[in-house]
Structures are given as structure tokens and as C-alpha cells.
């Protein structure tokens with residue numbers, strides 16, 4: 329396939345051979361051309377394929393549906409909450425949520441020692457310090473109930489989705505917050521001691 333003929337020009341004494349491109353190379357080139365036409369028709373002209381962006385959204389939707397089914401079949405209970413609170417990656421995501429200055433940290437401070445809302449590191453709880461109590465407080469929030477001495481002001485989080493609530497609850501229940509007994513806001517008068 330190689331020839332000794334040159335293209336006829338020389339630059340600084342360097343000449344160029346006039347070789348044919350090897351067939352294997354040409355076929356990869358023709359193949360790429362054919363592929364590009366098929367790709368264009370499949371994805372753009374007749375739209376029978378999902379482009380990466382669409383495919384990603386569909387996958388996300390399917391994953392959310394799977395999760396929803398899983399949650400429906402496995403309702404949140406104490407065992408599940410304690411398991412999640414011992415899962416470092418899950419707790420880390422909860423920590424990120426908690427410490428955002430527009431989220432929990434706004435009222436409980438980033439270190440959870442309390443500001444407007446109570447100190448979450450002590451063993452004094454207004455609404456109970458058991459895993460399901462804490463989960464319910466975060467999920468539904470707490471409305472003021474002056475007749476019974478409850479101040480309220482804890483916003484609901486159900487509208488942010490179960491995954492958000494589970495993560496935040498896992499962080500509060502983890503050994504990074506609960507029972508760490510950091511000095512902070514003194515316990516509310518209606519708080520009771522609970523381990």
C-alpha cells in the first residue's frame with residue numbers, strides 16, 4: 329500500500345509521500361459518519377430516543393417512585409430512625425441540612441445549642457426525646473398552645489418531603505447532637521427530663 333511517490337512539494341528538503349489511508353481507518357471514519365446520521369435521526373428527527381437530560385429526569389422519577397413504594401411498605405418507626413442515625417453518610421446529609429443558616433440552624437444554631445428554638449443537645453424535651461417524638465416534631469412542626477403552656481413556633485417540614493425530614497431527624501438523633509449536653513439555651517420551663 330505504501331508508495332514512493334511524493335506529492336511533489338518540498339519544504340526545507342522535506343517531501344510528503346502520497347499514501348492511501350489504510351482501509352481499517354477509512355472504515356472507522358465511514359462508520360462514524362453512518363452512526364452520526366442514525367444518531368441524529370433517532371434522537372432529534374423522529375425522537376425515538378431520550379436525550380441524556382431527559383433520560384436522567386426519567387431515571388430520577390423512577391427512583392423517586394421506587395423510594396415512595398419502599399416508604400409505603402416500610403413506615404417510619406423507631407428501629408428505622410435509629411438505624412439511619414447510625415449511618416454516617418445519611419447523618420452527614422442531615423448535618424448539612426441542619427447547619428444551613430436558612431434551615432434548622434436559623435432557630436437552633438448550627439451547633440444545635442438553641443436560640444429561638446430549644447437546645448437539642450440536652451436531655452430536656454418539651455415534646456419528648458424518643459426517636460418517634462423527635463421525628464414527629466420535625467415532620468409536623470409544633471403549633472402554639474398557650475392554654476397548655478406550649479410556645480409553638482417550630483415549623484412543619486412535611487412539605488419538604490420525607491427524605492428531608494428523615495435526614496434532619498437522623499442528624500438530631502445521632503451521637504453528634506442527642507445526649508451531647510453542650511451548654512446553650514437553658515431548658516424551657518415546660519421541658520421534662522428524658523434520656
Ligand code: HEC
Pocket residue numbers: 426430431432433434435436444445446448452453454455456457462465466470471472478479480481482483485496497500516519
Ligand atoms: C423558625 C424557627 C425554627 C426552625 C427553622 C426550626 N425550629 Fe425546631 N423548634 C423551634 C421552636 C421555637 C421550638 C420549640 C417549640 C415549642 O416550644 O413549642 C422547636 C422545637 C424543636 C424540637 C423539639 C424540642 C423539644 O424539646 O421537644 C426539635 C427536635 C426541633 N425543633 C428540630 C428542628 C429541626 C431538625 C429543624 C430543621 C429541619 C428545625 N427544628 C427548624 C423553632 C424552629
